Amino acid sequence: MHLVFYLSTMLSFIFRRLWLSALVCLTVLVISFMLTHLSGDLAASIAGPNATAADIAIITKNYGLDRPLVVQFFDWAGHVAEGDLGRSYLFHVPVSGLIRERLPVTLALGLTGLIIAMLIALPLGIIAAMREGSAIDRGIMLIALLGQAVPGFWLGLLLIVLFGLNLQWLPISGIDTWKGYIMPGFVLAFSAIPALMRLTRSGMIEALCADYIRTARAKGLSTTTIVLKHALRNAAMPVVSITAVQLGFMLGGSVVTESVFAVPGVGYLAWESITKNDFPVVQAVVLFLAVIYIALALLADMMNALLDPRLRI
Amino acid sequence: MAPVLSIANLRVSFPRMEAVRGVSLTLRGGETHCLVGESGCGKSISALSVMNLLPRSAVRSADHIRFHEHDLLAMSERQMAWLRGDKIAMIFQEPMTSLNPAYTIGSQMAEVLERHRRASRRQALDRAAELLARVGITAPGMRLAQYPHQLSGGLRQRMMIATALMCDPEVLIADEPTTALDVTVQSQVLRLLRKLQQEMGLALLLITHDFGIVARMAEHVSVMYAGEVVESGPVEQIIKAPTHPYTRGLLNCIPVPGMTKPGEPLGSIPGGVPHIGRGFLGCGFRERCPMAARECAEPVHLHDAGEDHFYRCRLPPDWKLDASP
Amino acid sequence: MKTADDTQPLWRRRRLPAFGRLATLLGASIVVTAFVVAIFAPYLTPYDPFAQDLNLRLVPPVWMESSHAAHLLGTDQIGRDYLSRLIYGTRISLLIGVLTVITSGLIGVTIGIVGGFYGGRVDALVMFLITCRLSIPLILVALTVVALVGSSLTVVILTLGLLLWERFAVVARTTTMQVRNLDYIAAAQAAGASRAHVLVREVLPNIASHLVVVATLEMALAILLEAALSFLGLGVPQPLPSWGLMIAEAKEYMFFSPWVIVTPGVALFILVLGINLLGDGLRDMLRTDLRHRGW
Helix, strand or coil: CHHHHHHHHHHHHHHHHHHHHHHHHHHHHHHHHHHHHHCCCHHHHHHCCCCCHHHHHHHHHHCCCCCCHHHHHHHHHHHHHCCCCCECCCCCCEHHHHHHHHHHHHHHHHHHHHHHHHHHHHHHHHHHHHCCCCHHHHHHHHHHHHHHHCCHHHHHHHHHHHHHHHCCCCCCCCCCCHHHHHHHHHHHHHHHHHHHHHHHHHHHHHHHHCHHHHHHHHCCCCHHHHHHHHHHHHHHHHHHHHHHHHHHHHHHHHHHHHHHHCCCCHHHHHHHHHHCCCHHHHHHHHHHHHHHHHHHHHHHHHHHHHHCHHHHC | CCEEEEEEEEEEEECCEEEEEEEEEEEECCCEEEEECCCCCCHHHHHHHHHCCCCCCCEEECCEEEECCEEHHHCCHHHHHHHECCCEEEECCCCCCCCCCCCCHHHHHHHHHHHHHCCCHHHHHHHHHHHHHHCCCCCHHHHHCCCHHHCCHHHHHHHHHHHHCCCCCCEEEEECCCCCCCHHHHHHHHHHHHHHHHHHCCEEEEEECCHHHHHHHCCEEEEEECCEEEEEEEHHHHHHCCCCHHHHHHHHHCCCCCCCCCCCCCCCCCCCCCCCCCCCCCCCCCCCCCCCCHHHHCCCCCEECCCCCEECCCCCCCCCHHHCC | CCCHHHHCCCCEECCCCHHHHHHHHHHHHHHHHHHHHHHCHHHHCCCCCCCCCCCCCCCCCCCCCCCCCCCCCCECCCCCEHHHHHHHHHHHHHHHHHHHHHHHHHHHHHHHHHHHHHCHHHHHHHHHHHHHHHHCCHHHHHHHHHHHHCCCHHHHHHHHHHHCCHHHHHHHHHHHHHHHCCHHHHHHHHCCCCHHHHHHHHHHHHHHHHHHHHHHHHHHHHHHHHHHHHHCCCCCCCCCCCHHHHHHHHHHHCCCCCHHHHHHHHHHHHHHHHHHHHHHHHHHHHCCCEECCCC
């Protein structure tokens, strides 16, 4: 009886959340279409600055840009729904193929960044919370503050000069070996560390102030158990949310990092396509990254529902 | 009988406040000792000092805090942790916030036995179910899988008591265990505590602001005011012949079975609890006391009224209000 | 009789510690200095930031060998004075920061207050808009828009302004919700004040302090984003001395003379740090929550 009730509430929660995500996906579909079709004259952009009026007219006709926008949208959306993201103007191959080829690199980079970020941010955040107000805490928060002010692309260049050129420990660009992931992964992680660290710290401070921590101490539990089992579990929910969100941001931010390190991922593809007016690819990458973000946010909510027994009922 | 727990001259201070000023207390095996007083009088702080669970900004000192022959003051935090929950257990006022919302009842009960007895999860859960049954919770097996928010306040406090008893402690410190509960539930929980205390031979240190509970539960009582024990002794003795003006005032405020005549109006103590800063001298109650005199601003010593009854006041044990000038 | 104060004696007001005060002061002085430098740029610069001198290319800063005393921070790849370009760069960063925050603030605060004040379906729509905005990859969309519309200062400001409103909306929404239920808001409504009047005259001043904190953080973000866009070649157009653009232009020379990327980056770092320090300080001053600590 209890289980049935539990499952039905859980299912309705999941259903509502899925419905919302689908709506957001649809909106993002419209936005990514409008992005390329409403700002400026698309045919002129594709043709480039030296094109004649005749060239532009041919492009307009070939790509069907003379049709009403609504028609163009439904034509494109229909194809997207079938998994056909269009053809690249530049490479003359299906966009989906291009993305499929580059996606593993970006995902690997994003995950590397996430792991580095968590390995640095979580322990530091926990230590800062346990020593709130102490010199250690202030030092850690100062690191977060300094880190927030460093432009990621600039850090990337400095790392290239230092570790790539002067020390020659790591490759300057590309990902021919696993070493190629270290610097871009670190730069990506760097953007997420301050937020992750602050949230871990504030969540842990709040959890450590709770009455149940005093109870746990009154039960004679070890400090490790108290911090890692009782406090961290309750601080984990916002941390899980922000981690998923930050991974989404990192994948979005891969445009900059991949360009700096010449990593052949989705972000680099997008940047190249933007500079070369290959808009079907741009449109597809925007849509793709947005859908990944939506999926990550959905995943975070599901995990939170699992973490907090109160949310389930 | 040798005391299980004895505290001598305990002082606890915070940056801007002297919370406990020289409290001494002895707790014997199988006895209930009540620490009674208004909010902010330092009774909870005294209890937390025994457990070494004070907030970080608190400074604790004492001539000794002894559990049997072990000096708790000399113990490291690690050693204290092994004692807490095993030999000395404690339950708190707010059973909702005192339980971790993220873990099941079973998990929160079992971890005590796993920690102190190196029991397996299975053994610990069996013991937990047994104790839940003992504190009067029906279907303990089902309760173990539930989360705190699924239980009522009374059930949560029973579960807290059961958790405290997991390792058969010798001392149970209960900090206002029934204050947050409904009156009817209060009475049931008190009856349960009394029953368990007698069956298990616990030494119970019960903290309360309610003299009605004292009269019902305790053998021994210490009345606290402004960080000091102003009067202590056997409960019947104190109720029959309260000596300190504060104790008399407190007893005047409540109906005591057999003492208050029906229809007689209850009294009240005018004024409020003073702020005790550093360097405060003399009787903390003097600003509210009908018998206050100039000498009350000097340190007051403990007077013996006989039969284990002590009080901290300049007046003789048999003073009368109308006899004063 | 509740005895919460008995068991929890440590409810104390969180005071700004000396360290925090110092940091806030440092942040404030960095920001003020940056504004002074930006406003008086023409009087402070030793050279015209656009004047090229092809005979003096990539002159290193004075503390390095073979430098020229006349060019304190050296010159770039086409012989423009680096210090002068950095000083004018302050103008661009602050212009972008301030105007973007004004644009995004207007959008976000309006959306947030409306959602928080009206609640129900209006609020659901606001939350939906915020969710949609968050799922759009920020830099990618900004790059695309700039690429299509053409790069100019105005385009960058408008693009960032249209994209960076969600934190304003989130904060305005939650704080409005808290303020909405206060007695004097209800009193103003009962007294017959129009909704628009209540929103602008009663709600806005009460949430303004929170919005100032968001504004500082968004300003720092906008400055960093402009630098990244310009670095990727799709932000502020050449030959404007944007710090991000300076780094991009100097990139090919960084292996031989690393200082060319260091100085604009340091300028960016200091300005953003100053704004963040100021924002953090303001937030700490606002924090009035009373907390107990049992750990």
